[in-house]
Amino acid sequence: MSLKFILLGLLDQPRSGYDIKQIFEGTLKNFWNAELSQIYPLLSKLEREGYLESDLVDSSHGPRRRIYHRLAQAETELFDWLASEPDMPVARIGYLAQMFFMEKVSPKQRCGFLHRLRERFEQQHRFLSGLTAQYPLEDFEQNTPSQDDPQASSERYLARVLTMHHGVLRLKALIDWCDLCLCWFDRLPKNS
Amino acid sequence: MSLKFILLGLLDQPRSGYDIKQIFEGTLKNFWNAELSQIYPLLSKLEREGYLESDLVDSSHGPRRRIYHRLAQAETELFDWLASEPDMPVARIGYLAQMFFMEKVSPKQRCGFLHRLRERFEQQHRFLSGLTAQYPLEDFEQNTPSQDDPQASSERYLARVLTMHHGVLRLKALIDWCDLCLCWFDRLPKNS
DNA sequence: GCTCATTATATCAATAGTTATATAGTCATG
DNA sequence: CATGACTATATAACTATTGATATAATGAGC
Structure with a gap:
């Protein structure tokens, strides 16, 4: 369930799925990881559910980019998540x-x-x-x-x-x- | 994949799925957990694949117990697993x-x-x-x-x-x- | 005799995550 | 102009895990 909120949290500025994957490869890999094959479907699901909106933007370096930005409902649920109990991982070492x-x-x-x-x-x-x-x-x-x-x-x-x-x-x-x-x-x- | 080897490892003596769940609730919960709904199907799959055999044993305290014991193939793969590289978890905190x-x-x-x-x-x-x-x-x-x-x-x-x-x-x-x-x-x- | 806790097995639906694959544009190197 | 690297999106198939539910036997307390 956390991945949903991580995506919503990272969309404090407009980003594509690919941009988000770059962030996972950097700072975030210390505590989470997700593949593009998990990120893309979840982003489009969150758009269908009214958390996000997207625009297609031409890129100078490849195919068109789908840039997401978050809506009011996303903000609300993000705050709820941050106010909820600490999410303790099930140990699996x-x-x-x-x-x-x-x-x-x-x-x-x-x-x-x-x-x-x-x-x-x-x-x-x-x-x-x-x-x-x-x-x-x-x-x-x-x-x-x-x-x-x-x-x-x-x-x-x-x-x-x-x-x-x-x-x-x-x-x-x-x-x-x-x-x-x-x-x-x-x-x-x-x-x- | 580790769960398979944990089950094979615990079957150094004959045990039922229920017995194994008790062990997860005790010592093992420090580094792994599995629900009965994951243990039972995996045990029967491992039996179909020739790692285990089972016997039905009457219980004095409830329905019949299905007691598993491991076969030679299980031992072999257990040793391979222990000789393989340390299984580093994907961080998800x-x-x-x-x-x-x-x-x-x-x-x-x-x-x-x-x-x-x-x-x-x-x-x-x-x-x-x-x-x-x-x-x-x-x-x-x-x-x-x-x-x-x-x-x-x-x-x-x-x-x-x-x-x-x-x-x-x-x-x-x-x-x-x-x-x-x-x-x-x-x-x-x-x-x- | 009823209810509840415990022992015990089993299955189903749903969610989460991984691996592989297809497609396509841009750019640099040879 | 072919190849490979990088940017970029998307989907299919599979594996792993969770949560809910059904079934059934036994024993204890009321």
């Missing part, structure tokens, strides 16, 4: 499912698995740390955030920068967890 | 999507949202901390884990106890993140 059965395999294979997992977390952590470094929290204390900074278009919003910090803290904890696992698997008596 | 648009609402509403979120994390953290306290990591250093402890049936496995620690560390980081958000929203100039 594939690598933990594998971990749950790891006792079945050799100590060597177990450690290989955890090292590969740790490396993935490290990569993501490095990427997000670099990104947050571009938007120091201290900048939000001043009354006038630096309008002249071209990068600060939508990342000017404190709430959005804080979603990046979520990833940084979460990934740091997961790297520590990998180290904890490797440490205790190492202490395990050899015969198991 | 509803409350972060809400957070991303939180700049739209009042400071008071924002803080209310974060306090409710923090309370949920606290609850889960308390639950998992209590659970892990029952299975101290130090017990796994001894060569003979305490067989006489009736609780230590399947939680005797170090890998399974470590999946619980994953939740503890993750939730601790998320509580810290809520505090960070509350702290910085508070420092924000009043006019925004």
